[in-house]
Amino acid sequence: MDLNDIRGGRLAVISEESEQQDFSRESSTMEAYNVVPEPGGRTFQRFSVNTNESLRFEPCEDSCPSPTGAEDGRDDVFEKGECEGEIASIRNQLQGKVAEMENFAGHLEEIFLTVEENFGRQEQHLEQHYNDVLQTLSQRYDDRETGLQEEKKSKLESLYKQLVACGQALDTSKELIETAQEVYRCQDERLFLKTVMPIIKRVEEFAKEDIDLSLSTSLEFSTPLADLSDVKTMMDSINVVPAPSAPVINPQLPNSATQTSLHVCWSLFSDDTVEYYELYYRPVLEDTPADSTCAPQESKVKVKETHCTVTDLLHNAQYELWVTATNTTGISPASEKALYMTVPSPPAIKQRECSSCPEAALIRWESGNTNPVDSYIVELSETGTVGAESNITESIVAVPTCQCLIQLQAGRQYLISVRAVNIGGPSDRSDAITISTTGTFFYLLEDTAHPCLSMSEDGFTIFYGDEELPITAMAFEDNTFTRCVAILGDLIPVRGRHYWEVEVDDETEFRVGVAYEDTERDGYLGANGSSWCMRHIRTPSRHKYEFLHNGWSPDLRITVHPVRIGVALDYDRGTLRFFNANLEQHLHTFHCRFHNYVHPCFSLDNPGALTVHNGIQAPDYTFI
Amino acid sequence: MALTQVSSNKCAGGFQKVFEHDSTELKCKMKFAIYLPPKAETDKCPVLYWLSGLTCTEQNFITKAGSQLAAAEHGIIVVAPDTSPRGCNIEGEDESWDFGTGAGFYVNATQDPWKTNYRMYSYVTEELPKLINANFSTDPDRMSISGHSMGGHGALICALKNPGKYKAYDATVLAASYSGPQLDILIDQGRDDQFLSASQLLPDNLIAVCSEKKIPVVFRLQPGYDHSYFFIYSFINDHIKHHAKYLNA
Numbered sequence: 043m044d045l046n047d048i049r050g051g052r053l054a055v056i057s058e059e060s061e062q063q064d065f066s067r068e069s070s071t072m073e074a075y076n077v078v079p080e081p082g083g084r085t086f087q088r089f090s091v092n093t094n095e096s097l098r099f100e101p102c103e104d105s106c107p108s109p110t111g112a113e114d115g116r117d118d119v120f121e122k123g124e125c126e127g128e129i130a131s132i133r134n135q136l137q138g139k140v141a142e143m144e145n146f147a148g149h150l151e152e153i154f155l156t157v158e159e160n161f162g163r164q165e166q167h168l169e170q171h172y173n174d175v176l177q178t179l180s181q182r183y184d185d186r187e188t189g190l191q192e193e194k195k196s197k198l199e200s201l202y203k204q205l206v207a208c209g210q211a212l213d214t215s216k217e218l219i220e221t222a223q224e225v226y227r228c229q230d231e232r233l234f235l236k237t238v239m240p241i242i243k244r245v246e247e248f249a250k251e252d253i254d255l256s257l258s259t260s261l262e263f264s265t266p267l268a269d270l271s272d273v274k275t276m277m278d279s280i281n282v283v284p285a286p287s288a289p290v291i292n293p294q295l296p297n298s299a300t301q302t303s304l305h306v307c308w309s310l311f312s313d314d315t316v317e318y319y320e321l322y323y324r325p326v327l328e329d330t331p332a333d334s335t336c337a338p339q340e341s342k343v344k345v346k347e348t349h350c351t352v353t354d355l356l357h358n359a360q361y362e363l364w365v366t367a368t369n370t371t372g373i374s375p376a377s378e379k380a381l382y383m384t385v386p387s388p389p390a391i392k393q394r395e396c397s398s399c400p401e402a403a404l405i406r407w408e409s410g411n412t413n414p415v416d417s418y419i420v421e422l423s424e425t426g427t428v429g430a431e432s433n434i435t436e437s438i439v440a441v442p443t444c445q446c447l448i449q450l451q452a453g454r455q456y457l458i459s460v461r462a463v464n465i466g467g468p469s470d471r472s473d474a475i476t477i478s479t480t481g482t483f484f485y486l487l488e489d490t491a492h493p494c495l496s497m498s499e500d501g502f503t504i505f506y507g508d509e510e511l512p513i514t515a516m517a518f519e520d521n522t523f524t525r526c527v528a529i530l531g532d533l534i535p536v537r538g539r540h541y542w543e544v545e546v547d548d549e550t551e552f553r554v555g556v557a558y559e560d561t562e563r564d565g566y567l568g569a570n571g572s573s574w575c576m577r578h579i580r581t582p583s584r585h586k587y588e589f590l591h592n593g594w595s596p597d598l599r600i601t602v603h604p605v606r607i608g609v610a611l612d613y614d615r616g617t618l619r620f621f622n623a624n625l626e627q628h629l630h631t632f633h634c635r636f637h638n639y640v641h642p643c644f645s646l647d648n649p650g651a652l653t654v655h656n657g658i659q660a661p662d663y664t665f666i
Numbered sequence: 667m668a669l670t671q672v673s674s675n676k677c678a679g680g681f682q683k684v685f686e687h688d689s690t691e692l693k694c695k696m697k698f699a700i701y702l703p704p705k706a707e708t709d710k711c712p713v714l715y716w717l718s719g720l721t722c723t724e725q726n727f728i729t730k731a732g733s734q735l736a737a738a739e740h741g742i743i744v745v746a747p748d749t750s751p752r753g754c755n756i757e758g759e760d761e762s763w764d765f766g767t768g769a770g771f772y773v774n775a776t777q778d779p780w781k782t783n784y785r786m787y788s789y790v791t792e793e794l795p796k797l798i799n800a801n802f803s804t805d806p807d808r809m810s811i812s813g814h815s816m817g818g819h820g821a822l823i824c825a826l827k828n829p830g831k832y833k834a835y836d837a838t839v840l841a842a843s844y845s846g847p848q849l850d851i852l853i854d855q856g857r858d859d860q861f862l863s864a865s866q867l868l869p870d871n872l873i874a875v876c877s878e879k880k881i882p883v884v885f886r887l888q889p890g891y892d893h894s895y896f897f898i899y900s901f902i903n904d905h906i907k908h909h910a911k912y913l914n915a
Contacts, residue, residue, distance in 0.1 A: 584877065597857070597887035599869075601876035627850050627882045628908065663911045 167284050175276045182270065190263065197259045204257065218248060285372035286314035289348075289365050291380040299466035301357040304382045307349040308365050314374075316367040318346050326360040326381065358386035358411040358464060386411045386462035386469040389418065389444070393475060394501060397534040399482040400452035404534045406445040407460050407472065415462040420446045421471065422458045439463075447536070450479050453659075482540040483657040484532045484642065489521045490563075491529040495646070503653040504529055506646035526566040528645035530557065531654065535639040537613035541660035542642060543623050544607045546578070550650025553577045553590070554607060556618055556640040567645050569593045574632045575643060576607065576620045589620070589630040600629060606655075609642070610664040619664065626663055669801055672697060678734040679704040684724060687797065691789045692751040693782060698794065699724040700802065701734055705741035712808030712913035713798060714906065716746045717790065717824075719815030721768045724748045730895035736903045740910035745798055747790060749816070751783040772820025791824050791831070810909045814898055815861075818853075825849065851876070851883040852908045854901045856891030 298305040324340035395406040555575025568590025579586040588595035604622035750770035759766035770786035813821040829846020
């Protein structure tokens, strides 16, 4: 395209319009026009096709419109009065056109730059192509030459051999003749007669021999036809658009993945012509077998855009992805392989392993993914007293393990859920658990239960059955009590005050209290230094009570048997207090500095049952 | 009724005072000790009545039992009356240590020549509370009663014979016929108490009766302890705390 023409055309239009303007206005528009190069800080430059220099634009002085008003002799422009409005609108039009021109010129500039780039690239390709062709040809030449040399050598060798053989034959003949002559000249007639016959035979035989006088090799050189077909192909392909170069695949963007899909983007390294892309992907398995026949299958997607969303994937899995670009010439080399990861599955909160107290809650969950994830996010929201849901009020991020101790406020209700996080992003939210910070709440630790203990479905009542289990049927694990028919509770490891109640009946002999987590599993509650408990013994005539620690108890009588025992633990004051909760009657207080966290403990000394009640706000009298 | 202050000592942030007055029930001058905790300066406080044992006066408890700190902490007024009328000049009243002077047993005598003066039951349950409530910053609805030895017995009978009057109670033997609002009784007994080994104290009977009548009692046998004020001193805090639970509720 000829910029000058375009320019000229446009300029012509503008110059026409400018003629109609007021002269005074004209000067300003003229300036505006002349100033057109300046606003963007660019100067218009001439486009030169004949040189190899990069595009430069020179100011074109020869196309500026002249102030034509005076020359044309139109005097209308000098009449101010009627033209005010027209002048303004024309000026606006002009300004618009000027802006258009600027844009257009800018656009052209870009096009020219692109064209130059493309041109340069084409040149490069061409050069390379021809270089390749030349290289190939010279190689052929070398090969050919070597071939000929070798042939020559072998021919010469065989001829030389022939020569040598002939020489030898000559020598042999000569010798024979000499011998014959000698014999002929021999004076001894007797000797002569003896030897002459064999000699004559030999000579006759020798004469019968045919002499092969043909050359052992031909004098001609075999010249096979040169196979230059590939050179021809290369020559042909010079004119063709080159195959694209390898695309560049982007690293994974955060939050672009879901559990089963990945959003992959890539870009072209250069401005190649591309018809379509092919994206390959395969899962990265943990244990790749040495035998490549068992390698995971790779899948392929054909897309026209430079991005693609791959679906139907496994969750929390790593995938290897690479992409090729294809055009009419061929397929590009593959891009580098990128590793993407799908988002994990949501975790599952383990309800029976969560505990709480007025100031805190301990939440435990299962990862929900077979492969490890990077971390977890715990989200909590407070539910209103009416039970209306509110938005997430707090998020705890970068939780490294499958449990979290959260600070909370007393007397509220919270909804807590967890997400798993990996490079791909966070999973969906797990099902929420409701935590109430009224009183202390805990479940019983089933894996500490003596085999003879069974538990109700809700997990708060324990039974010691009547039937005698044979020793062999009892499955003792590492953590179970083996003698005392006991079980521990999973109290939240937070110091401060805790209160719970135990419901018993009139007949059951029991022990209730607290113990350190590592209390002897083959011991009896209260008989050692790691447990404190209230013990009830039933005799036919009365009830007996002991408050045991280290096997020692004070001597006490209690006249009304408590059926609901309140247990109040105060870490800071170092007290463990027992009450008859129905009567608000204080029974006994242990004084002890608990150097570690303790767990509630319960045991049944004869067949019977007891029920744990918790989540109860501690009555005032329990902590005075 | 006119009260005369006999002594006043600052103690544990409050004041340990002794007053004297003319008793209408006992027809003589009677002294009583009263401990006013710091809280009494600004608020109405509940009152714990302490009945001392044989041969004691109003002095023994306040000088030997060490109750003032706990009383101050829980904001409780402690009143410790004398154990019998004094100076009535009744014949035979000073003959034995466990009868007559210093041995009022917190009952009203029914026979002459005792019945005019020896009305400790009425004194402790009627006259003294009225006097205290009229002259000090008390909450008349919150009263409890406690005691040692003869006083322990006295506390029990006062409580059991006045259902609902006292908010927290201590040892007695008359539980068998009790019917009234629920009690909560705390009893401490020194194991080496000579009266226990001499079978003058019979806690098992009390316990048996209370078990049967379902009167809540916690009875503690304290090894090594005897009958003295050293024993009282050691456990008075637990008792004041026991009372405070109900008085301050």
